[in-house]
Amino acid sequence: xxxxxxxxxxxxxxxxxxxxxxxxxxxxxxxxxxxxxxxxxxxxxxxxxxxxxxxxxxxxxxxxxxxxxxxxxxxxxxxxxxxxxxxxxxxxxxxxxxxxxxxxxxxxxxxxxxxxxxxxxxxxxxxxxxxxxxxxxxxxxxxxxxxxxxxxxxxxxxxxxxxxxxxxxxxx
Amino acid sequence: xxxxxxxxxxxxxxxxxxxxxxxxxxxxxxxxxxxxxxxxxxxxxxxxxxxxxxxxxxxxxxxxxxxxxxxxxxxxxxxxxxxxxxxxxxxxxxxxxxxxxxxxxxxxxxxxxxxxxxxxxxxxxxxxxxxxxxxxxxxxxxxxxxxxxxxxxxxxxxxxxxxxxxxxxxxx
Numbered sequence: 267x268x269x270x271x272x273x274x275x276x277x278x279x280x281x282x283x284x285x286x287x288x289x290x291x292x293x294x295x296x297x298x299x300x301x302x303x304x305x306x307x308x309x310x311x312x313x314x315x316x317x318x319x320x321x322x323x324x325x326x327x328x329x330x331x332x333x334x335x336x337x338x339x340x341x342x343x344x345x346x347x348x349x350x351x352x353x354x355x356x357x358x359x360x361x362x363x364x365x366x367x368x369x370x371x372x373x374x375x376x377x378x379x380x381x382x383x384x385x386x387x388x389x390x391x392x393x394x395x396x397x398x399x400x401x402x403x404x405x406x407x408x409x410x411x412x413x414x415x416x417x418x419x420x421x422x423x424x425x426x427x428x429x430x431x432x433x434x435x436x437x438x
Numbered sequence: 439x440x441x442x443x444x445x446x447x448x449x450x451x452x453x454x455x456x457x458x459x460x461x462x463x464x465x466x467x468x469x470x471x472x473x474x475x476x477x478x479x480x481x482x483x484x485x486x487x488x489x490x491x492x493x494x495x496x497x498x499x500x501x502x503x504x505x506x507x508x509x510x511x512x513x514x515x516x517x518x519x520x521x522x523x524x525x526x527x528x529x530x531x532x533x534x535x536x537x538x539x540x541x542x543x544x545x546x547x548x549x550x551x552x553x554x555x556x557x558x559x560x561x562x563x564x565x566x567x568x569x570x571x572x573x574x575x576x577x578x579x580x581x582x583x584x585x586x587x588x589x590x591x592x593x594x595x596x597x598x599x600x601x602x603x604x605x606x607x608x609x610x
Contacts (some may be wrong), residue, residue, distance in 0.1 A: 271443035312591040330610070380567045381608070390607040399450045400605050407579030410603060414580070415587045419484040429580060433572050435562040438554070 280366035394417035441546035452538035
């Protein structure tokens with residue numbers, strides 16, 4: 267995984283997190299239309315032993331943020347999982363979007379060969395390239411898709427375009 | 439997106455599809471434990487205007503298969519969406535895993551600059567690199583995560599390890 271390719275994948279994570287603004291707006295609109303507090307959705311979950319919506323959003327943010335930090339060495343703020351409203355979560359999402367937006371190709375020089383670990387791996391390590399492809403990206407999309415699925419399951423109006431966002435179409 | 443990085447992302451899609459064997463086994467085990475035909479799960483959906491499980495599996499397969507074809511020029515078989523059982527879907531998944539398993543770095547030479555289109559884009563095109571990062575990968579993981587979420591929502595016993603599979607840990 268070369269530096270430019272790695273940056274492209276992070277730029278995409280930034281874009282995907284940017285889509286959450288529209289999802290949160292749709293959640294608020296659903297609450298307004300049906301006269302409920304949209305923030306109750308943040309406790310919704312698809313299975314009793316899965317995380318609720320708020321935690322899915324927090325993990326999607328952390329997965330991208332920590333991957334950026336581990337692969338580049340940049341310091342990122344720790345963010346306690348205390349949000350209870352979409353507005354608070356929007357602030358958190360925006361902070362991660364800003365971190366990802368500051369990444370350049372040069373940050374990822376040598377990233378593929380970095381030795382990545384985390385406490386739950388009990389001393390085992392992944393190469394930076396394997397960590398990105400086998401762990402960070404699949405986890406990021408897992409939690410992002412669960413955010414989407416929980417909202418859709420609760421009647422929030424979203425479509426595939428809200429998921430993908432605008433594509434970089436070329437002039438014909 | 440250089441050829442080696444692109445191959446790594448396809449190898450990961452192959453790995454993720456390989457995890458479906460365990461998911462399907464878990465679905466069957468849930469049916470046996472609760473005395474229901476596991477194939478009824480294939481009609482389950484999280485929202486009335488979302489695709490059911492069978493279609494989510496088919497789309498995950500097609501997203502990976504068509505991305506491989508569009509980025510390399512290799513021909514891939516068209517597969518009608520006629521499966522009604524996990525066993526039939528397993529055959530389809532295995533066929534796509536085999537296609538992805540045959541890909542080598544050389545197949546992706548020039549892939550990043552290919553001009554990619556599909557009928558619904560009405561003549562617009564994406565570069566191969568943008569198509570992979572902005573469209574194929576997010577869609578692949580979207581449908582894969584929905585497969586997982588639908589199973590979990592219906593009480594099938596799966597965990598994050600079933601999702602990620604074995605990681606390429608390095609010797610200490």
